[in-house]
Every structure is written in structure tokens, then in C-alpha cells.
Amino acid sequence: MKPSHDRLLRWGVQAASLLVCVWTWHLLSSRHANLGFVTFANVPDPTEVAESVGELLASPKVWLHLSSSLFRVGAGFALAALIGVGLGLLIGRATWVRLALLPPLEVARPIPAVAWIPLAILMFPSSEGSMIFITFVGALFPILLNTIHGVNGVDARLIASARSLGTGRWRLFGQVILPASAPSIVTGLSIGMGTCWFCLVTAEMISGQYGIGYYTWESYTVQNYANIVVGMLVIGLLGMGSSALLQWGGRRLMPWYVNQEGRA
Incomplete structure (x- = not known):
């Protein structure tokens, strides 16, 4: 199968899975399904959620909500990446640390x-x-643990070979350990970004002004169920997009790395 056809097939399967999920959601919510252990009587229909999306986009506060959340997630993630990767590299290589x-x-x-x-x-x-x-806090530990795992997983033969060729400590670190552990670091950054968005609602419970997390929590307190789903979807899409961006950047920075599916 040609690569372009394979890519289209992948996209088609992904789109079909989303459509099936939305159709199932519509079916259960429109019929107020009661499955015994869970009920959909108060779950808003996709059409109600779509109307709420339009109202949010038309609101002058939408950019305040988005910019506030993006800044908080960006700042928290940047600090977590800097500290998590730095500590992970030190903990992975230095016994006393x-x-x-x-x-x-x-x-x-x-x-x-x-x-x-x-x-x-x-x-x-x-x-x-x-x-x-x-x-x-939400992003720190996935980044830290994946970095430690990446450093500990470096093939000892690579390190021994580099040392036998006279490679110094800093060159060994920069040319062997860091490139070999980079895939795990990128994975940790991607997971940490997702966890960062996961913690956003918790973080914005502290504030009473703007943010997608606050918008979701406020919608819950006033029992505006459609807006709750809108907030959840926005957080999910932003989290998915930012994690995908990190993975894309990681692949571009690691041309030597090929994952299990054979893609760089």
C-alpha cells in the first residue's frame, strides 16, 4: 500500500471512531438512556453542546478564557520541563544525587x-x-520519571565504547547519554503536557475570574450542563494538540529515532 493511501486510511479510521462516539453519545442522551449503573437523563445532547460552543465563540470573554489558561499551562509546563529534565538527568547519572x-x-x-x-x-x-x-506539580513527575527511565535505559555498551575511545565526561553526556535518552524525555514531556491540562480545572478553582478550567467549574456550579461539556472538550482538544505538537517537534529533533511502527 502506498504511504499516501496508508495515511488516508489512518485518518479515515480515526474520523470514523470519532463519529461513532458522537453518534453513541447522541443516541444515549436523546433517549435519556438508563443503564442501571449510569443514566444519561441529564447529559446534554451534542446539538445542545454545539449551540453552547457557538455562544462561547461569540462571547467577548472567550479569548480571555483561552489566553489565561494557555499562559498558566505554558508557564507551569515550562518550569516542570526545565526542573524535571534537569533533575532526571542528574538522578539518572549521579548515585548520590x-x-x-x-x-x-x-x-x-x-x-x-x-x-x-x-x-x-x-x-x-x-x-x-x-x-x-x-x-x-501536575507536569513535573511524568517528565522527571521518564527522564530517569531514559537515562537508566541507555545501553551500557554505548557508554563503554565511548569511554574506550577517550570520550570525556561532558562529551559522553552530550553525545551519547542525552541522545539515547531523548525519546523517553519527549514521551515524558508529552505526558506531562497532558497532565498539565488535566490539572487545569483544579488550578483554576482557586481563581474566580477567567480560564477554561474556571469556565468548566463555574458551569457546574450554575448547573449549565452543556457548557460543562464544552469546557471539557476545549481542554481535551488543547491538550491533545499541544501533546501532538511536542511529539512532532521531538521527531524532528531525533532523526535517528524510529518507533515501533517504523516512523521517525
Whole structure:
């Protein structure tokens, strides 16, 4: 099969899966289906959600919501990427750093983002700083753990071969360890970006003004069910798009890497 035909087939399957999901959603919500353990009596129909999307796009606040959320996610993710990758590389290569830092990080890792809200409010004088901190916490640990996994997974034979050729410590790090662990780092960044958006609603519960997460939470408090779904869809699409952008950039920066499907 030609590559172009294969690509079209992939897109067709993906589009069909989305259509099936929307059709199933419409069928269950329009008929107020009650499956016993779950009911769709109060779930808005796709047409109601589409009308709410139009209302949101026509609202002058839409760009304030989007820009506020993008800034918080971007700032939190940038800090998490910088600290997570840096610490991951150090922990993966330096035994004493691993012994000193990994235990407290492992204790903090299972704590959910919502549990950090009271402490974030006490730590930061502004709500903006608190929200950025929550998104930072959400993205940090996937990036950190994937970076450590990538460094630990570097083939020892590559390191031994480089050392036998007289490669110094910094050249070994820059030319062997970092390129070999880059696929895991990119995976961690992609997962961290998704988790960042996942924590957005939790973060924007602190603020009472703007943001897609706040828009979703406010819609819940006033029982505007269609707007809840709109907020969820916007967060999902933005999260998917930003993760895909990171993966695309990673593939461009790693021409030597080919995944299991044979794609660079």
C-alpha cells in the first residue's frame, strides 16, 4: 500500500471512531438512556453542546478564557520541563544525587494536585502563582520519571565504547547519554503536557475570574450542563494538540529515532 493511501486510511479510521462516539453519545442522551449503573437523563445532547460552543465563540470573554489558561499551562509546563529534565538527568547519572533527592520526590509524587491547593494558597501571595504551581506539580513527575527511565535505559555498551575511545565526561553526556535518552524525555514531556491540562480545572478553582478550567467549574456550579461539556472538550482538544505538537517537534529533533511502527 502506498504511504499516501496508508495515511488516508489512518485518518479515515480515526474520523470514523470519532463519529461513532458522537453518534453513541447522541443516541444515549436523546433517549435519556438508563443503564442501571449510569443514566444519561441529564447529559446534554451534542446539538445542545454545539449551540453552547457557538455562544462561547461569540462571547467577548472567550479569548480571555483561552489566553489565561494557555499562559498558566505554558508557564507551569515550562518550569516542570526545565526542573524535571534537569533533575532526571542528574538522578539518572549521579548515585548520590539519586539517594538524596529521589526519596522525598517519591513521597510527593502520589499527592494529587487538588491536595496542593491549600498549601499553594498559603505559599503564593497571588492566585496566579498558585495556579501556575498546581499545573507545574501536575507536569513535573511524568517528565522527571521518564527522564530517569531514559537515562537508566541507555545501553551500557554505548557508554563503554565511548569511554574506550577517550570520550570525556561532558562529551559522553552530550553525545551519547542525552541522545539515547531523548525519546523517553519527549514521551515524558508529552505526558506531562497532558497532565498539565488535566490539572487545569483544579488550578483554576482557586481563581474566580477567567480560564477554561474556571469556565468548566463555574458551569457546574450554575448547573449549565452543556457548557460543562464544552469546557471539557476545549481542554481535551488543547491538550491533545499541544501533546501532538511536542511529539512532532521531538521527531524532528531525533532523526535517528524510529518507533515501533517504523516512523521517525
